[in-house]
Amino acid sequence: MRARSSLRTRLAVGLTILACLGVGLQFAVFDRVSERMRDDVARRNRELAHALAGEVGNALAQPEYALSALARMLASGLSGEALDVALGSIHHFTKIVGQVQVINASGRLVAASPAMPDSAGADFSSKPFFRVAREKQGLVYSEANVPSQNEGGGAVISESFPGGVASLHLRIEELSRMAMVLPSPQGGFIAVVDGKGSVIGHSDPQAAVQRESLLNMAVVRRGFDGVEGTNEEVYAGVRGIASVAPVSTSGWLVIVFEPASLAYSSVRNLYSYTLGGVVIVALCSVLAMVVFRAQLLRPVENLTAQTRAVARGNYSIDITPGFREFEDLAESFSTMVANLKIRERALDNSRRRLSAVVDAMPSFLASIGSSGRIEQWNVEAEKLTNIPAREALGKTLEQTMPQLTSALPGLGPTAAMSIPAKWEKLTVDFGSGRRIVDVLVYPLSSGGDMGAVLRIDDITDRIRMEEVMVHTEKMMTVGGLAAGMAHEINNPLGGILMSAQNLARRLSPDLPANRVAAQEAGIDLGGMRAYLEKRGVFQQVETIRELGARAGKIVANMLGFSRRSHSGYIPARIDELIERALDLAANDYELKRRLDFKTIKVVRDFSLDLGEAPVNRNQIEQVLLNLFKNAAQAMAETADIRAPELWIRASRTSDDAVITVRDNGPGIRKEDAARIFEPFFTTKEVGEGTGLGLSVSYYIVTTMHNGSITVKSTPGEGAAFILTLPLRRSAKQQQSQQAANA
Template sequence: MITDASWVLTCAALVFLMQAGFLCLESGLTRNRNSINVAMKNIADISLAIILYWLVGYSLMYGPSIGGMVGSLAAPLEHTSGEISFFIFQAMFCGTAVTILSGAIAERVKFPVYIVITIVIVCFIYPIVGHWVWNEEGWIRQTGFDDFAGSTVVHSIGGWCALSMLFIIGARKNRFDHKGNLSPVYHSNLPQAMLGVLILWFGWLGFNGGSTLAFNDSVPLILLNTMLAGGAGLVASLFIERLVLNHYTPRSAINGVLSGLVAITASCNVIDPVSAVIIAAISACITFGLEMLLIRFRIDDAVSAIPVHLGGGVWGTLALPIFTFEPSEGTSLITAVFTQFSGIVSVGLFCMTVTYVVFRLINSVYPLRVDGHSEEIGLNISEHSQGNEVYDLIKVMEEQGKRNDLSIRASVNEFSDTGLIARYYNQTMDVLEDTNQELEFNKLKYEAISQNSPIGIISVDPSGCCLFANIAINETMGLDAELLTGLNASNYSGEDPSLLVLKEWIRLLLGNKEATGEYEFKNRHGDIKSVYLQVGLELTPDEQIKGYILTINDITERLQLERQLKQAQKMESVGHMAAGLAHEINSPLQFISSNVDFIKSSFSNLIAMQKVYTDLLCKIDSHANLPESNDDLDFIMEEVPNAIDQTLEGVDRVSNIIRFMKELEQPSGREFASQNLNRTIENSVVVTRNEWKASADLKLELDKSLPETPCIESEISQVLMILIVNACQAIQESSPNSKGTIKISSRFDEDNVTICVMDNGPGIPNTIIDKIFDPFFTTKPVGMGTGQGLSVAYKIINNQHGGKIAVKSKERVGTQFRITLPRKRENSESVNFNHGESVTAS
């Protein structure tokens, strides 16, 4: 005959077996890299639970009540067979409550933290709630609250504590993406998890059956209801999943069985089998809905412990009065349900508050979670140093990434499945290494090509961020290639003109507008740059834009040369035309000059004749009636010779201009010859007269004894004309309503001939006086000058003639250019000098 004590001990053994079921279930539902950690926690919590419950928990739960809130620690465990049997049975219940939490927070909590969790639940939360509900003097028990085998006291405690912990530690890494979508979890061993369910189901017979604490007539009904609840939960769970999600999953089958068993635990001793089936089926539906709700709010319960144990436990506790209520005087169904509900809320608030406060404080000084790397490699390794072949393969991959060395290979164990993976991985790496070497070679080759290209190159991604810029971008755009890399120019808000131009180009590209073409801008150094921008597209295999390649060609010099060439061609045409005109004008001018000379000679004879004629008449007839004077005749006699002289002067001036134009068009070769530089100065003044006559008075102070000097006369004339025209333009700009003065002088010494061209214009600013001989430097507006004049003058004097051209200037006073030419040439080779000295007057 079975005694009550033996029955309780047998059921305690069955409940202990549930720890093996939880171990199989939780390690099977978690990922392979964490399965050992889960198993370790299951062994640790039952071990600690037995010891701590024996030391503290049992007395707090069943000792003499202190105000209905907690038992007295002064009441030790009595060593009778009945009480010891009862203690062992209750210790298994305590271990079960802790184990429920371990699954929910799996894969992210440090092992020492879980030990602390076990201590808090076993020594404080579980015994106090147990005292409230199952101690005869507990305050919730006194309200009429009923929970036969622990839907609230065991299962809901585990669920409430798990929920609080999940609020603190959060979801597993990468469990949800940024949109809240759930990432799939590949369970380590689903058949093992389902085996765990069967072990739990078997142990539940002891869990519910032993709660009678005696082998009596109610035991068979309890066991029947327990078996029916597990089956009904599975059927209902698969049905609702098929209805909603159109499939059946092992996870749904597991949750269905367990939620049915949890719900029936509170009332299995007092309900009929039909009610047991209904309660279990409804519990399965509640669990399904709660699981969807947790996902919606991104609460990551690794084994669905909260939907199963909290959801099923709350429902099972509420269902007890609904299915067993019998009307009596002074009671009602609403009152009975409210009593149950009040007890549930009280337990929930206590469990969640204590858990949240305690572990939030602990987390502030000692993090509850493992770090990100430990979570990635798995708690088997990071917490327990238990590696495997998969981890060895992962370490090889990590090492390859850290060292950027694709030559590292994984060790291959041909006898294992992972070894087969490692072999194929190594083969793939062989191909990848060869491809990487080829890519690296091509990368270096194309980088060398781009870096040595005189054309600026910029690579831009679709967002406008610069990925690459070659060295030539420094010359073409005035930008630092290193600083440009990584910069999103489309968001640039500074004042750098080159970056503002780049920003405009990128905005055109991002707006799908045409950007290719010529552009002119002033760079950060103040230089005017002309560039030609060409845009190439980087496309993905599906024709999507991957980026843009901008090639920037500096065409500043080319455009200047083109303008210079056009000007030279124009001047050449003008020269040819001028030479032709000079030839055509010269012929009639010669006979005009001859005829005017003839008229002058003839008119002189006519005047003499007229005088003789007048004197003769007077002698013939002294009494002739002749007018005393003829004013008109006297005026003609006086003015006509003057008019003839002025005409001859004008003809002579035109002849000089024509002669000089002919010399320009057909100079006496490019050879040096001794020239009278005074005559060269006079000719230049004549030719430029139209430039200076309205804006300046030009004075010549020429040394009449100036010796002839070896030079190319046409080129010296070109220099003089450049200086005269520049002086005129400077005077006009500073004093448009008054005339200035230009003075040209010549002198010589033993070695050199010096020509000075001075004006009283605005002068040259100190900031630019050192640049005036640079090619293309000009202070004139675009289209008004090429900046070549003084550069050409410098080359003619310094390089071709071996002389020097220097400038001395003072703002608002004037400018003096001094040309020094050697009187003797040492050889026929060109002599190179640095820029002429630039002296700024102080």
């Protein structure tokens, strides 16, 4: 390694380059900072525009909501004193509402708040807001009137209902007050323009009265096209920065304008400071060159500092000799650093590879030193225990996993003494639920130090899958037996019903054959019928028919539910599906052992326009039956405290049918609600539940029917499951239906 130049030359060249870099850096910083300052101006103006747009939108949202609610109440027949009270409440709802009016279908004023005695019955049929509202659905904004010197202006929000139009007259002067509250740009303004580009609110109230049109500004036109942002504009001959933001659903815009001369004044000042800085850097560089040339020992100090950095473990330093006399020394140091760097890299790679192998293991792995403290904690250990490695390392097993050491008192000493041991199928609560695990301890010897490796395998899902397979096989057998029994019961049951019907017919005097047979037997058929009626025989025959029909319905439900569905997705009445699932739940033997479903008070709330939805009947009945059974099992825990009640509400929106199943059981904890639809997740004791009921229901509703199912719960008060089913077939359902038809 040879020095390419003398110390004096290198110092001169180095300081010259340093001066050039300093100058270049200053100009680079100037460009960066000036660009940032311009961005800050644009961002500040955008934030001002969005702030006012948000405030105006919030101010308009309340009247919009009140008007929609009033239209719905009017459609439901609101009138008289209740109407006056409602109008008064809306009028005082917010400052921006000036007047509330209700106009009938012929355009006549019906009611208003504040009252308008002189305008009672006035004709508003020619008003634009009335005509537009009758032609369109939903909320409609009319053209705004800007307040003049002597009177307040207003805009009208209107919405039609079957009997006419409800309207709110807004005080537009409130918009100017909102704009005045915000900090206006120096020399600029903040304004609100309506859908035609006219100013209806201004940080200068006098400017709002003039109703100036800002459509000549390109940023306003782009704002009406749905493009937000900041652009350079010219307003009143002044070049500046303009930003726009839309005001919710009103079609209005907020514009913020600031003259460029004031906005970029700080940039010009920065440019002056930068030029001064360049001069200072140049002078300092010349002075430094003179000083550094006098410091002949500085390279020696640099070499010493480099060797010290290497001694501290910084191998990335490139050691340079500085003087020709130090070339051999520098080369020796460079060789040493290169060798150390290679060894350090190899050691680091070995550590990373070992750590990656340990983290890749699907089992909990932790190494324990001879002192009984944890020295390694892999990723699976973090997942199982929810304890990060940084918190577990250096602690004992008793400190980190007290629930495991309490279940296995000998685990800690066994691991510390490196004695092989194994425990199988232990049930441990690691904080995220009860898990079934296998625990193994392996001896570990390293450099004379004894330790152990602790391995934990989570076999919960495997055990539950085994239970599910056994349970499924049993249920298939029971289902087949039940279907066979139902068929066998159906035949004699049909005979009983037919015999009861024939018995009633054979005793009727209306049949000629009955009268002939009675005459041949010498019996007065009318007298015999009177006797049988007096003894209640006909009532008993009718009871036989009713009970037989009821048993037939139970058998039919059992056969229908146990039979595999090939019907595909066909329209079905939601209320019929609910009632059928309730019948199945009422005859569920498993429920009767804990809480007879028939003792539960069921409250039905079905909309009259519920209609039909394209569903697979058996699948949706299975989902509803799961929800009803879960609700009954939950309410069994609180049956001693309060009478069990089940509320079932069915309604429809424009696109969906919505079914809500709510109980008054103990409710669901927040942490359990987040995982309730996961496969194999259950809060029941081992052996009582598989954790598949709700996960299967979730799959049926979301994947098979393109719907949704959610849960809401307040612990101690009950839980509610909300089931949403589309009223129109999805593409997947249509394909399934075509396959079923084929």
